[in-house]
Amino acid sequence: MHHKLLIASLALSGFASLAAPSQTAAETLEERGAYLVEGPAGCGNCHSPIDDTGNPVLGQNLAGRFVIEMPEFTAYAPNITPAGAVGTWSDAELARAIREGLRPDGSLIGPPMPFSMYRGLSDTDLSAIVAYLRTLPPVENTVPLSDYKIPLPPAYGPPVDTVADIPRGVTVDYGAYLAGPVAHCLECHTPFGPTGPMLDTDLGRGGLIIEGPWGISIASNITSHADGLAEYSDGEIADMVTKAQRPDGSPMLPPMPYPYLARMTEDDLAALILYLRTIPPLPDVD
Template structure:
């Protein structure tokens, strides 16, 4: 019996210790972000009828053909010729958070650089560290074409960004904003093509793909059009499994498979943040 108790205690301690290790090990933290809430592969991993193409994780090539641009997701594997294998950590970090390639070219939409500028220094370093470990895939990707002028930059160089405050709403705002960029898709555009942050979370943006056309939902606490009548569990199920409160199957481009990897605390914090949003009818 003592040996059984020791085994049980060891198992319990391992469950307590592993999340802490994931938070302190940069590569583990980077993997959790890139392959989870950030959902980088939702754009950067090419898809087939059955989902992600085998052996092509983060190898780029997905085409986003919209009126203002024909953007092609970059290869962000460690391949030195067609990916980012020759980029320094600082160059990877600058590309993610400031939208500037090593050669000075601006990274255009749909990369939500405006939000990525809020990624904390620690998480940015962790994401770069993980991308270094992604197996190289040789996949040459054509350059994106923009039918609109790109800005010279997205703002002044970002000096430093601390971690968010350790309360549910602050952490949820960070996860749904700079990291997961949920509010990018779920916030409508102004007539001049910018996000209307006065209507954060109101939804309404259409997304057309093989599934047809899906429309970003209102994710504010409005009871008629938003999530005000949903339980926390229903919101989590929608995010991680693509099932609405009434049981309907939700459509892409939401990266449900990535969000299913998000841990319970982070999901609860995201829900807390969504509950805090001003109602948008």
């Protein structure tokens, strides 16, 4: 079954990709957070205002915007600079909101923020994201409240007490961490069932239909099947993920966060591709 999203406007081209220096041991928590938020996690793909051409509005980084309209809900991503509600939350409260979807008042943050994935963010990376958000210039911008016509569950799961770091490196394990908790590739690229992406049975199989001003895009099969990525070289996969370019030169549509993914370090991109090669083969959803 296809789950249909109607997305009004997600960044297509973004700002030019920055050179991605390799991370060093001297990296601070804020630097790690900046790398994640502005790079592979791409929070701004939903939270940063964009202009008519789909580019982020200068000086409004992460200040909130309209994200999606669907039959079930209309979603706005709030201002997450210190001028937004998050400015009044403690670090622990902000961390819980990002990883578990619970605001300090006990209300649940709704979709499409990818909580099935963010629940796996490590303690260190979660603290790094919070530390970086605290350093953002406060930008005054208020977006309307989201309107959910469906009841949200009481929670996305039991409380998450602690998640250990996955050691960084060009390994399948770290690639899986990037594809899941950090960059939520697997949320868009796995078909939705009644309770969310069907990760146990249809991991990476594609088929999600996403509608926006660009028309309709269908999330591709990214398993190791011939319908998926089997026929592509590593370089070709890297170009699709970071440059929105297929080997035949045809452009790729939003809302995949290409400009953010382009800021991944070479090692992270290599780990990600190493992991994609291990996703069990599945044919396209028919």
